[in-house]
Amino acid sequence: MSVISSLVPARFLTIIAHLVIVITIFWTREYNVKACLPLEFTQEQYNSEDLKLVVALSVTLGLFAIELAGFFSGVSMFNGSQGLLSTGAHASGSVALVFFLFEQWDCAVYWWILAFCSALPALMEILLLIAVFGLSKKPL
């Protein structure tokens, strides 16, 4: 099906774009951490906010690993609904994270972006993995 054959590379490219931006934020999170803090802050406050953002970014990378594992093992590669959901979620996540980076948004916003744009596709992926490997349904 030609629809499926263009959905697979589109899904892959949006996942990689989201991943690239997350890795970029990992290395330049200083400005975003400073945006969470009051104008005068102590080093401990900075460290605790920095740690929270690092935890959020690491959770994102873990969710990426789950989704890429499901994608490359073939479980959800040709599943149209999961492909569409994943493409939409990661594309909007990439745009939101670009704003997060350039506009130096608050750290709390990142958790919302994580919930809608990383956790949602990863949750569907886990359901599909359980369905295929646990309940032995066909992947499509």
Added chain:
Amino acid sequence: MDLPDTIRRRLEDFSRNVFVDQSQSPTKERHTSSTHDRRVLASLPLQMSLFFNIWFFPLWWISAIVMLHLKYSALPDYYKFILMTILILMTVIEAIRLYLGYVGNLREKVAELAGFWLLSILLQLPQILFQLCNEAILVQPLERAIHIVLALFILTQAVAGFVALRDLVRHTESQFHLRQFD
């Protein structure tokens, strides 16, 4: 577009020397060839890796060019020259390498697959590691991200390509082992 004959012969000789164990007995080869001659030898992991690499390559190229343009004025002169050269080389070699790998794997051709594998291991891997690990060229966060992705692709292709090439060469050797008695 076909490889020139001299290059093709050299690559096939190289593959035979590296991947075939010459001390195997002929009777064992004759037995395995009859059971294996209907097996598909194109490697699925290698083909997937190449397919997604082909889609990723334009994005890598645009990002690399933009980042080099942005940091060009902050680099010392010798690194300006080195990074321009590496970028041009990586572009050309990547295009050739991906074409050779795609055709070599799908049509199960030893020479193309061996050429792809050698280009990946000997040329692309050192260049991408240089761009990733050398802090003196002012590696930017975006460059780190895209070079990590490309390095993962090249590593998976090196491993999957090795396995595919070894199986392909052994299969073609067992098909044509009688030739050595001519």
